[in-house]
Amino acid sequence: MSATMLLRDIMTTAVVTVAPDATLAAIREIFDKARFHHVIVLDDDQVVGIVSDRDMFKSLSPFLRTAAEQSRDRATLHRRVHQIMTRHVVTASPEADVRAAARLMVRHSIRALPILGADGALEGIVSWKDIMRLIVEDDEPAANSASAA
Template sequence: MDLKLDIKASEIMSTRIVTIEMDDRLTVAKEIFDNAPFHHLLVIEHDELQGVLSERDFLRALSPNIGNINETERDTETLQRRAHQVMTRNPVTISPNHTIKQASELLLEHGIGSLPVLDRKKLVGIITWKDLLKAFSS
């Protein structure tokens, strides 16, 4: 059996997490997605995880005319929506002591791209499918 499957989530998770608030407008998310190399924002309220806003969720919520010549005021207004209106609620999470095998199974089972890592309800990191690929490849 490959010992890599026993690696703990805490060993590969990214602790550089970016959070936004439930009531932040999508303009905030757009700014982050446009300037950062990641694709998942963790949505919090009172320092507790409430949801995940993936770049895919974000793009699905926007008008396809944003940024092109056909853009109208109504299109621009889609950026004024709030994070809680677009995010995935009750996200699937994992604890730092779960294995990367368990993390992989959760991502596949739920068809998702990231897992917030919670230690006693406190947000401590995030694992994405890219983190898992790196762990299995090294």
């Protein structure tokens, strides 16, 4: 990565949010239709949790959408987001350095960082893929010149 790059330069501002009482069926539909892997849980416009597609899949019955599906399997779709969300959300500022954010993600073993403004309002999200994309794009000129040699 060249020069200091800030999270505001790479964050996604189109963030999918849900309420704590949303059902797993609702977030499954979001994950099925969108290319997002995380939804932010907001209560009164404050970040109170985060749910990844992995969290959701671990909470749903593995028999859903199979021939073995039963009513108890479908019942897992009625669980609420607040029952499975990560409550202690690690966040960052849009002014934070990308390298510092990457270290934070590694230290906490997380795959996404909600980005909060000075007022605590959700402004965006940065995922590990955003950081990897930045590294790969930054390396492309070097890779192209190395392959031409």
